[in-house]
Amino acid sequence: MPAPTNTFKQRLARGERVIGCWAGFADPYATEILGTAGFDWLVIDGEHAPNDLRSIMAQLVALKGAHSHPVVRLPMGETWAIKQVLDAGAQTLLIPLIESADQARDLVRAMRYPPEGIRGAGAALARASEFSGIPDYVATANDQMCLLVQVETRAGMEALDEILAVEGVDGVFIGPADLAADMGHPGNSGAPEVVEAIRDGLGRIAASDKAAGILAVDDKVAQDYAAWGAQFLAVGIDVVMLAKAARQTVKLWSGRD
Template sequence: MPAPTNMFKQRLKQGELVIGCWAGFADPYPTELMATAGFDWLVIDGEHAPNDLNSITAQLQVLEGKHSEAVVRLPVGNEWLIKQMLDAGAQTLLIPMVESAEQARELVRACRYPPEGIRGSGAALARASQFAAIPDYAQTANAQICLLVQVETVKGMNALDEILAVEGVDGVFIGPSDLAADMGLLGQTEHPEVRAAIEAGLGKIAASDKAAGILALADEAADLYRAWGAQFLAVGIDVVMLAQAARALMASWDAKR
């Protein structure tokens, strides 16, 4: 029996538009709730949300068998963090702040068992192998791992062509907020220079054999990014959605006092 098919990776390869959302509460209960909305993918965020190995594992468990595929964002592309997350059952990883082809190649190696990579081979202990119930997990896992790298600095954008040439990278995600900050335009993701850089980057990715990804919190930006080539498009953040709804509700009652 082989490793489970990564449907998110398969859909990217087929060129489908997949719509996602951030899951930032660091708890399985709201992540399970978000899955009922029917998003194609949910980002379990370990970079800016207070997640750890245990909380991410719990969220992977509640998403198993759901329509919403799990995308785990790590805080950094560290090989032992990657090993732990893959053993916990993550099949799709989103790695921030990738700025070179060399860095991307090292991430590919961290995601793969030897001889293609350096992933530790203790699969018998791993949830990913169903605790050795999948006897040929190690022999088949490499093909089902989806690696998404975030390019979100000027240096990274300048190296985009070289990053796109790295075999084993499945998608490139542009981070508008960090890119704007690195361009000296902190908080100005709608600035014409930032928009021009994003458009050029998404177009370049879409023209390659990689999938282009991005996050947009406004419909106008999401529509633009889609038109520019975004294929895996995140359109919301659960924490922000709850905060906005709660504040709007209280504001409406404040107006009635």
Template structure:
């Protein structure tokens, strides 16, 4: 039995648009509810949400038979955490703050078993192999893992071409918030200079053999990003969805006083 098909990776290779959402509650029940909306992919956020390996693993489990594919954003690009997350059964990892082709190449190796990489071989007790039941996991897993790297600094943009040349990188995700801050416009990803940098980056990624990704919670901005070449597009953040609705609800009732 081979490793499970990574439907998200397959869709990117086919050039299909993939709509996603951030899952930031760090709770499997909330993530399962979000999956019922049938986003194509959900980001289990280990960088800015209160997730640890156990909560990540629980959320990967509840998404196993859902339409939404799990994309785990790890807090930092290190081989030990990549190994642990892959062993939960997650097949797609998003790595923040990637700035060079050399860094991207190291991450690509960490995602794969030898001889293509250096992922640890001890998967018999892991969920990824169904605890040893997937006999051909080690020989087939490399084809199903998907590496997404975040380019979100001026240095990252300067080295974008070298990052795009790295075999084993499947997609490049532009981080508008951090990029705008690094360009001297913190909190303003709509600044003309930042918008032009994003447009140029998405176009260059789209022209390569990698998929371009980005996040926008404003529909108009998201549509613009899609027109500029974004293929895996995050269009919401669950926490913001809840708090926005809650604030509008109480504001409506306060107006009645």
């Protein structure tokens, strides 16, 4: 019995556009609700949301069997942290602040069992193997791992072509907010030079054998990103959706501007 098929990885490889959303509540109940909306993928965010290993695992459980594929974003690409979330059942990781091909290669190795990588082979204890219920997990898991790397600085953009050449990277995600800040436009990803960098980056990724990804909460901006080559496109953030709806309701009923 092999490791479960990573349908998200398959869809990226086929060139399908998949629409996603950020899950930032760090709570399985909220993520389960979001999973009923029909998004193709959801980011369980460990970088800017208050998640830990147990809350990430609980959300992976909540999404089991859902249409929405869980993408776990770690705050860093440490080998030990990657090992833990993979054993907890994640198959797709999004790792921030990648600025070189060497960093990307290290991540590929961290996500794979030997001889292709250095992932610890303690799968007997792991939720990923259904606690030894998948006898061929270690032998087959490597092919189901999906690595998405975030390029979000000037250094990362300068190294983009080298990162795109790394075997085992499935997609490259451009981080507009961090890129804008690094380019001297904090809080303004719509600055002309930032927009041009994003357009160029998405085009270069889309022209490669990797999938291009990005986040936009403005519909017009998201449409532009799609036209420029974004394949895995996030179009919402759950905490922002709640805050916006709550504020609009208060404004409607209180008469406040």
